[in-house]
Amino acid sequence: MSDKKTSNEMWGGRFASGPAAIMEAINASIDFDRKLYAQDIRGSLAHSVMLAETGIISAEDQSRIAHGLNTILEEIEAGTFTFSAAREDIHMNIEARLAELIGPSAGRLHTARSRNDQVAVDFRLWVKEELTRTAEALKGLIGAFLARAEDHAGTIMPGFTHLQSAQPVTFGHHCMAYVEMFGRDLSRVRDALERLDESPLGAAALAGTGFPIDRTMTAEALGFRGPTRNSIDSVSDRDFALEFLSTAAICATHLSRLAEEIVIWSTPQFGFVRLSDSFSTGSSIMPQKKNPDAAELVRAKTGRINGDLLALLTVMKGLPLAYSKDMQEDKEAVFDAAEALELMLAAMTGMVADMTVDKTAMRKAAGAGYATATDLADWLVRVAGLPFREAHHVTGRAVALAEDKKSALEKLTLEELQAIHAGITEDVYSVLSVRNSVRSRTSFGGTAPAEVRRQIRYWKKRLARA
Numbered sequence: 363m364s365d366k367k368t369s370n371e372m373w374g375g376r377f378a379s380g381p382a383a384i385m386e387a388i389n390a391s392i393d394f395d396r397k398l399y400a401q402d403i404r405g406s407l408a409h410s411v412m413l414a415e416t417g418i419i420s421a422e423d424q425s426r427i428a429h430g431l432n433t434i435l436e437e438i439e440a441g442t443f444t445f446s447a448a449r450e451d452i453h454m455n456i457e458a459r460l461a462e463l464i465g466p467s468a469g470r471l472h473t474a475r476s477r478n479d480q481v482a483v484d485f486r487l488w489v490k491e492e493l494t495r496t497a498e499a500l501k502g503l504i505g506a507f508l509a510r511a512e513d514h515a516g517t518i519m520p521g522f523t524h525l526q527s528a529q530p531v532t533f534g535h536h537c538m539a540y541v542e543m544f545g546r547d548l549s550r551v552r553d554a555l556e557r558l559d560e561s562p563l564g565a566a567a568l569a570g571t572g573f574p575i576d577r578t579m580t581a582e583a584l585g586f587r588g589p590t591r592n593s594i595d596s597v598s599d600r601d602f603a604l605e606f607l608s609t610a611a612i613c614a615t616h617l618s619r620l621a622e623e624i625v626i627w628s629t630p631q632f633g634f635v636r637l638s639d640s641f642s643t644g645s646s647i648m649p650q651k652k653n654p655d656a657a658e659l660v661r662a663k664t665g666r667i668n669g670d671l672l673a674l675l676t677v678m679k680g681l682p683l684a685y686s687k688d689m690q691e692d693k694e695a696v697f698d699a700a701e702a703l704e705l706m707l708a709a710m711t712g713m714v715a716d717m718t719v720d721k722t723a724m725r726k727a728a729g730a731g732y733a734t735a736t737d738l739a740d741w742l743v744r745v746a747g748l749p750f751r752e753a754h755h756v757t758g759r760a761v762a763l764a765e766d767k768k769s770a771l772e773k774l775t776l777e778e779l780q781a782i783h784a785g786i787t788e789d790v791y792s793v794l795s796v797r798n799s800v801r802s803r804t805s806f807g808g809t810a811p812a813e814v815r816r817q818i819r820y821w822k823k824r825l826a827r828a
């Protein structure tokens with residue numbers, strides 16, 4: 363009882379009109395690649411101008427094409443353009459509409475071009491713009507951290523390893539660690555921009571074209587450094603998308619670590635920071651709660667960005683050169699990651715700029731957990747002349763005694779300390795306080811406030827040039 367018009371009984375399912383409907387559903391990309399409309403129109407305008415300049419099409423055809431494309435741009439931006447799945451993708455939707463608007467001249471636009479180089483150039487343009495936005499967002503976040511670091515170059519907090527109190531550091535120094543991380547992300551973005559800055563337009567289907575096109579002209583018109591050098595690679599390469607995703611994944615990983623620290627710091631148990639009301643929510647049942655939802659969502663969205671990277675790596679890994687339709691699946695991963703990353707960067711910049719730092723809580727925690735034990739060991743080496751291993755052992759005994767007495771290291775009496783090692787003098791107390799511990803760490807890149815201020819000065823200059 364099968365009727366070509368109706369869906370196949372065995373596998374037609376929800377598809378009303380047979381195999382054609384299923385093919386259309388799996389083939390069409392218009393639902394997501396419509397995002398590329400502006401880049402597609404820019405690419406077509408540049409291509410048509412070049413075709414006219416090189417005498418491949420007439421100036422009249424070019425001006426009709428340009429007029430039609432500008433009308434389409436307006437229609438799309440006004441929301442009056444009808445996107446159609448039957449017209450498959452953004453390229454064919456625009457070209458078909460162009461034919462409706464200007465008639466046969468529309469058919470000349472696709473001379474010396476294929477959708478393979480067309481989609482490659484559109485997508486590169488889009489990723490290029492997105493990377494530029496990402497760079498700006500990263501600069502904003504780095505700026506927010508620099509401001510916090512300046513305020514807190516001398517604010518003492520516990521530094522952690524294994525999330526156990528390790529040695530006292532300054533909050534400014536901790537902020538500057540993130541400046542380094544996001545600074546590397548920014549340089550990865552710049553590197554990616556540098557590599558993608560070549561135009562694949564004119565590679566045509568894969569082999570180039572016999573028409574006397576000028577690829578340098580279109581590359582320049584579209585703001586690229588120049589044309590790509592191999593037509594096969596031009597239509598089969600998606601490294602620029604993979605680089606965007608891997609850069610995004612590393613940056614998201616940094617944001618996620620920061621988010622995790624904010625979640626920990628804002629617990630009442632730590633109490634190092636209080637998030638502003640704009641970046642936290644209350645609980646519907648527990649009135650005392652203030653939840654760091656924005657930080658938690660930044661942490662979670664890292665998962666989807668990592669997934670997007672893995673998805674595209676997996677799509678690409680088995681593809682022979684040059685173009686295969688598999689590559690149509692490149693876009694959603696990139697769009698999804700871009701949307702998530704933009705939000706994450708904006709939310710984090712807001713959280714960092716707005717959070718209140720509780721210096722007293724940080725200072726109190728810095729003093730707990732015998733955080734200056736290393737300073738005692740270093741003092742024993744420096745002043746009493748012990749080998750470090752022995753100093754470590756002596757310090758261990760001092761910590762054990764303090765633990766027994768439930769007191770801080772600097773509360774042990776000189777007699778008690780001398781009973782552990784006779785070489786200890788009154789001078790030892792100068793290193794047992796967290797303040798002196800922090801101030802003593804003046805090695806390049808160390809936590810001493812003076813050193814932190816030096817790094818802030820360096821980054822302010824560097825950011826102005828970035």
Ligand code: ARG
Pocket residue numbers: 391395451452477478481685687689690691
């Ligand atoms: N929508 C397609 C994509 O995004 C455009 C390129 C189609 N090329 C082709 N030869 N079917 O990949």
